[in-house]
Amino acid sequence: MSTTLDMAQLDLRAVNTSLQAAAKAQANDEFVIENPRGSHAMACGLDGAIRVTVNGSTGYYCAGMNQEAEITVTGSAGPGVAENMMSGIVTIEGDASQYAGATGHGGLLNIKGNASSRCGISMKGIDIVVHGNIGHMSAFMAQKGNLVVLGDAGDALGDSLYEACLFVRGEVKSLGADCIEKEMRPEHIELLTDLLARAGADAQPQEFKRYGSARRLYNFNIDHAGEY
Amino acid sequence: MENTPNTLPRQSWTFSNDTNSEIRRAADTGIYDIRGGGAKRRVPHFDDLLFLGASMSRYPLEGYREKCTTSVTLGTRFAKKPIELDIPITIAGMSFGSLSGPAKEALGRGATMAGTSTTTGDGGMTEEERGHSEKLVYQYLPSRYGMNPDDLRRADAIEVVVGQGAKPGGGGMLLGQKITERVAGMRCLPEGIDQRSACRHPDWTGPDDLEIKILELREITNWEKPIYVKIGGARPYYDTALAVKAGADVVVLDGMQGGTAATQDVFIEHVGQPTLACIRPAVQALQDLGMHREVQLVVSGGIRTGADVAKALALGADAVSIGTAALVALGDNDPKWEAEYQKLGSTTGAYDDWHEGRDPAGITTQDADLMARLDPTEAGRRLRNYLNVLTLECQTLARACGKSHVHNLEPEDLCALTMEAAAMAQVPLAGTNWYPGKPGF
Numbered sequence: 001m002s003t004t005l006d007m008a009q010l011d012l013r014a015v016n017t018s019l020q021a022a023a024k025a026q027a028n029d030e031f032v033i034e035n036p037r038g039s040h041a042m043a044c045g046l047d048g049a050i051r052v053t054v055n056g057s058t059g060y061y062c063a064g065m066n067q068e069a070e071i072t073v074t075g076s077a078g079p080g081v082a083e084n085m086m087s088g089i090v091t092i093e094g095d096a097s098q099y100a101g102a103t104g105h106g107g108l109l110n111i112k113g114n115a116s117s118r119c120g121i122s123m124k125g126i127d128i129v130v131h132g133n134i135g136h137m138s139a140f141m142a143q144k145g146n147l148v149v150l151g152d153a154g155d156a157l158g159d160s161l162y163e164a165c166l167f168v169r170g171e172v173k174s175l176g177a178d179c180i181e182k183e184m185r186p187e188h189i190e191l192l193t194d195l196l197a198r199a200g201a202d203a204q205p206q207e208f209k210r211y212g213s214a215r216r217l218y219n220f221n222i223d224h225a226g227e228y
Numbered sequence: 229m230e231n232t233p234n235t236l237p238r239q240s241w242t243f244s245n246d247t248n249s250e251i252r253r254a255a256d257t258g259i260y261d262i263r264g265g266g267a268k269r270r271v272p273h274f275d276d277l278l279f280l281g282a283s284m285s286r287y288p289l290e291g292y293r294e295k296c297t298t299s300v301t302l303g304t305r306f307a308k309k310p311i312e313l314d315i316p317i318t319i320a321g322m323s324f325g326s327l328s329g330p331a332k333e334a335l336g337r338g339a340t341m342a343g344t345s346t347t348t349g350d351g352g353m354t355e356e357e358r359g360h361s362e363k364l365v366y367q368y369l370p371s372r373y374g375m376n377p378d379d380l381r382r383a384d385a386i387e388v389v390v391g392q393g394a395k396p397g398g399g400g401m402l403l404g405q406k407i408t409e410r411v412a413g414m415r416c417l418p419e420g421i422d423q424r425s426a427c428r429h430p431d432w433t434g435p436d437d438l439e440i441k442i443l444e445l446r447e448i449t450n451w452e453k454p455i456y457v458k459i460g461g462a463r464p465y466y467d468t469a470l471a472v473k474a475g476a477d478v479v480v481l482d483g484m485q486g487g488t489a490a491t492q493d494v495f496i497e498h499v500g501q502p503t504l505a506c507i508r509p510a511v512q513a514l515q516d517l518g519m520h521r522e523v524q525l526v527v528s529g530g531i532r533t534g535a536d537v538a539k540a541l542a543l544g545a546d547a548v549s550i551g552t553a554a555l556v557a558l559g560d561n562d563p564k565w566e567a568e569y570q571k572l573g574s575t576t577g578a579y580d581d582w583h584e585g586r587d588p589a590g591i592t593t594q595d596a597d598l599m600a601r602l603d604p605t606e607a608g609r610r611l612r613n614y615l616n617v618l619t620l621e622c623q624t625l626a627r628a629c630g631k632s633h634v635h636n637l638e639p640e641d642l643c644a645l646t647m648e649a650a651a652m653a654q655v656p657l658a659g660t661n662w663y664p665g666k667p668g669f
Contacts, residue, residue: 044444061441065448141430144416
């Protein structure tokens with residue numbers, strides 16, 4: 001059963017209260033949000049397997065800290081979409097602003113358009129697939145998880161990277177400190193095949209290059225100070 | 229020539245033995261000195277203030293007989309469930325990873341017995357801490373290590389950390405030797421590598437963004453939890469005003485004597501302002517906005533005694549927070565470990581290599597053998613005792629000033645011993661009715 005919540009009639013607290021209650025009840029319900037009007041903190045803190053479709057664009061932190069819920073934004077998303085997501089699936093049909101998927105621990109963030117700067121900053125296990133391009137400083141200090149980019153990447157990709165895996169099909173303007181291109185081994189092809197399939201992306205894994213950490217900055221060494 | 233008197237060898241003030249030893253250390257290693265703790269230099273502090281006490285114009289309250297209450301409520305502005313504390317002294321955020329599990333448990337035990345709160349720190353919330361802390365503040369830090377919505381919901385308050393007194397504008401580094409399997413797992417990083425804590429948040433910049441971030445945190449937690457904003461003592465007037473603008477329920481203001489687990493010595497000693505200098509500007513900001521007592525102010529950085537507590541409250545704080553003093557109460561820098569401190573090239577009272585994980589007292593370590601030295605029950609009892617003493621001392625001073633609640637202490641109850649302290653605290657220099665900068669002079 002689908003329930004429509006119209007933000008022309010309801011305020012943010014009322015909408016989030018309804019969504020959070022349904023998620024907590026594990027009701028497996030379906031919701032449609034109309035007239036989101038770029039509201040911030042939309043559908044954040046959901047903790048259960050419900051499906052939410054936001055018809056329009058959202059402001060900051062849509063789907064923040066999501067657990068299990070499946071959230072789709074038919075427009076574009078403002079900064080910090082799906083920040084610190086733990087699990088579930090968040091799909092953005094349009095573009096995403098800065099910090100998409102920041103510090104995310106798990107789940108899939110699927111951005112059908114482009115993502116701005118610092119996409120996947122400090123990611124901690126989330127999978128992010130961007131069908132378009134990503135901006136500068138993406139995957140900065142990324143710890144764990146996978147960032148897949150079908151388009152190009154901006155400056156300083158993967159700066160100060162830890163153990164996250166980065167896959168880029170297009171051009172990389174520059175790599176950040178301690179980020180290097182790495183060999184695509186069979187296990188990476190397998191991983192990428194699965195991620196592309198889950199995201200419904202029209203691309204072949206063999207078209208991508210893999211980037212990861214050179215691990216030279218893992219323990220402070222004065223001889224590497226110039227690389228920071 | 230033999231009878232010619234010699235002048236005594238004269239040490240340079242500029243190139244003191246301490247300074248020269250640091251030059252030699254830098255020349256040997258090529259790296260700056262990293263250490264724990266707060267500023268060690270002498271700065272104007274609460275010791276430079278005195279209470280005037282009652283006199284002909286005001287009468288004192290009877291010790292042990294007349295009530296002088298100490299309770300404080302934090303988070304009355306927006307939160308549905310403000311925190312009620314029995315005493316105006318809280319335990320500051322200190323990370324699991326920097327501190328051992330037993331140390332976090334001891335902090336929780338001691339704080340709970342004393343009727344106050346403790347605070348998590350970088351690295352997330354541990355069961356030891358949540359299980360033994362009746363009231364637990366969950367820090368929301370730039371690194372977001374261990375951050376998850378389940379812990380957010382089971383916290384009693386949320387503290388968004390913008391800055392820290394020991395290093396306003398700086399991040400942190402937990403060295404690899406303290407990154408055990410458990411610590412690494414909580415932080416989603418490999419074991420044994422240095423773990424950088426970022427200096428700014430990954431998904432917001434500036435007070436306008438912070439306002440939206442706070443909205444998100446409130447929406448996730450049903451507007452129940454008080455939201456604190458912690459700032460380092462850099463620009464206390466504007467930082468406090470902007471924290472209020474961003475929607476804080478509580479502002480935590482940490483001066484430069486506030487400790488850290490590990491940062492460059494040059495940062496600790498040369499960035500930020502003394503705690504004493506920070507309080508009045510912060511209070512002024514709250515007063516200018518009509519928010520004094522509506523948004524509570526918690527002051528930290530060098531609080532050691534009940535006199536420090538009382539003076540901070542008299543200057544306008546609602547509560548104080550202690551970190552280093554709490555560790556000392558647990559057993560940090562205890563003389564019984566002197567032989568071991570010496571083996572580490574230090575001595576009792578000066579040991580500050582908390583980041584190396586070799587703490588003889590078993591507090592700032594993840595080494596199983598060292599950790600076992602700290603009995604969390606006994607250490608918790610010691611902390612409870614210490615908190616009780618701070619409270620009793622604070623009450624004693626408040627009664628002497630005729631106050632039936634410690635919050636009734638006011639700047640008018642104080643004088644200053646030095647020009648610097650008078651200027652910073654904006655209370656008269658002892659024996660005068662003047663302080664530097666006072667209008668009308």
